[in-house]
Amino acid sequence: MDHFHIHGGELYAEDVPLSRIAQEVGTPVYVYSRATFERHARVFREGLSGLERPPHLAFAVKSNPNLAVLRLLGREGYGADVVSGGELARALLAGMPAHDIVFSGVGKTDTELAQGLDAGIGQFNIESSEEGRELAAIAAARGQVARCALRVNPDVDAGTHDKISTGKADNKFGVPIDRAPELFAELSALPGLDLRGLAVHIGSQLSELAPLEAAFAKLADSLRTLRGGGHTISHMDLGGGLGVPYRKGEVLPSPAEYGEMVARVTKGWDVTLMFEPGRVIAGNAGVLLTRVIRVKRGLNDPFVIVDAAMNDLARPALYGAWHDFDAVKPSGERMTANIVGPICETGDTFAMGRETDALVSGDLAVFRTAGAYGATMASSYNSRGFVAEVMVDGSDFAVVADRILPGAIADAERVPDFLA
Numbered sequence: 001m002d003h004f005h006i007h008g009g010e011l012y013a014e015d016v017p018l019s020r021i022a023q024e025v026g027t028p029v030y031v032y033s034r035a036t037f038e039r040h041a042r043v044f045r046e047g048l049s050g051l052e053r054p055p056h057l058a059f060a061v062k063s064n065p066n067l068a069v070l071r072l073l074g075r076e077g078y079g080a081d082v083v084s085g086g087e088l089a090r091a092l093l094a095g096m097p098a099h100d101i102v103f104s105g106v107g108k109t110d111t112e113l114a115q116g117l118d119a120g121i122g123q124f125n126i127e128s129s130e131e132g133r134e135l136a137a138i139a140a141a142r143g144q145v146a147r148c149a150l151r152v153n154p155d156v157d158a159g160t161h162d163k164i165s166t167g168k169a170d171n172k173f174g175v176p177i178d179r180a181p182e183l184f185a186e187l188s189a190l191p192g193l194d195l196r197g198l199a200v201h202i203g204s205q206l207s208e209l210a211p212l213e214a215a216f217a218k219l220a221d222s223l224r225t226l227r228g229g230g231h232t233i234s235h236m237d238l239g240g241g242l243g244v245p246y247r248k249g250e251v252l253p254s255p256a257e258y259g260e261m262v263a264r265v266t267k268g269w270d271v272t273l274m275f276e277p278g279r280v281i282a283g284n285a286g287v288l289l290t291r292v293i294r295v296k297r298g299l300n301d302p303f304v305i306v307d308a309a310m311n312d313l314a315r316p317a318l319y320g321a322w323h324d325f326d327a328v329k330p331s332g333e334r335m336t337a338n339i340v341g342p343i344c345e346t347g348d349t350f351a352m353g354r355e356t357d358a359l360v361s362g363d364l365a366v367f368r369t370a371g372a373y374g375a376t377m378a379s380s381y382n383s384r385g386f387v388a389e390v391m392v393d394g395s396d397f398a399v400v401a402d403r404i405l406p407g408a409i410a411d412a413e414r415v416p417d418f419l420a
């Protein structure tokens with residue numbers, strides 16, 4: 001059941017017409033469905049019900065760090081996968097138990113490592129021997145022991161966009177998997193570290209299971225080698241990466257199919273498996289609601305200029321990503337158009353030559369599948385401020401992030417005395 005649905009000729013989020021949100025909050029605005037978030041959280045968990053032990057689920061905060069989203073997922077029993085001190089602070093602020101937080105990331109600073117130790121987080125995913133030694137020193141100096149996993153790079157092609165692939169040998173992430181035994185031995189000998197497992201994450205928006213299976217199979221080999229070397233391994237973190245459909249009719253592996261593959265590959269591992277899903281939980285739980293500023297004649301197709309732009313939703317400009325685009329009140333007429341924002345660069349293009357609902361100035365429309373890597377990647381380019389976010393709950397809705405106006409951003413700046 002789609003919680004973004006047409007009712008009486010108009011697009012709703014749950015029981016709220018999107019036109020009401022536009023009227024009360026303005027546009028552009030991200031709109032999330034609480035029911036969809038909850039459904040996705042449950043479907044992902046159910047997909048993993050065939051595992052030998054209950055898994056640890058850590059939502060990838062980077063995909064949607066809104067506090068309301070984190071609170072909701074915390075209530076669903078999810079912890080957090082964080083990659084910065086800022087994300088760690090958000091997860092804690094949202095009420096997620098520190099013990100359920102995993103700290104990933106290739107460049108954690110000493111301050112961030114200490115922040116994780118202060119909070120007493122569940123696990124650090126160490127991405128280099130250098131980082132491991134730094135963490136060990138910081139922890140030991142405080143008389144603490146940091147629970148860790150070593151992130152390995154399995155050199156597997158995830159078959160996704162180059163910019164969001166993370167598991168090829170020349171990517172910056174993790175340590176080469178064939179060096180895992182040597183590095184594990186080195187790091188596990190350090191006081192201050194409780195090195196208890198391996199972690200892997202080969203990329204995002206994966207449309208096939210085969211690369212994940214190949215990575216997990218390599219992990220199985222490492223697990224055997226490490227145990228053969230006398231190491232105790234209690235946790236294995238399989239990361240995130242499961243893709244979602246961005247186009248109507250597109251079919252991707254389901255959480256159930258993913259879970260079946262994971263259960264098969266990890267049979268007999270005798271560990272607690274950890275997961276870091278982001279997009280599969282958040283992607284289709286949100287849309288970006290926008291209003292058409294005007295329709296301008298083009299050389300071939302007309303330009304539909306909307307009030308959302310690449311600063312609000314960066315994925316099309318960054319990765320050439322496709323987001324379905326639909327009218328809030330479709331008339332039944334269709335048009336072929338270039339969908340663009342108002343920003344002063346050609347990259348501020350959501351789609352060229354797109355067949356879409358016919359739209360005129362003032363009409364409302366949505367970019368779909370915008371709940372993950374949407375608001376979180378916004379900037380204030382062209383001094384446009386930061387977009388607002390709304391969460392719908394049945395017939396109710398709340399603004400869960402205020403629109404930050406350009407003036408508030410300018411307020412944080414100042415002209416120095418030497419220019420007065």
Ligand SMILES: Cc1ncc(COP(=O)(O)O)c(C=O)c1O
Pocket residue numbers: 060063081104105166201203204205239240241242276277278279280372
């Ligand atoms: C370490 C790590 N874990 C989890 C994720 C979440 O990935 P996804 O949103 O594709 O599930 C990412 C982002 O790709 C990541 O870098």
Ligand SMILES: N[C@@H](CCCC[NH3+])C(=O)O
Pocket residue numbers: 062164204205315372373
């Ligand atoms: N920002 C990317 C995903 C990156 C995942 C980060 N590990 C996207 O929008 O698709």
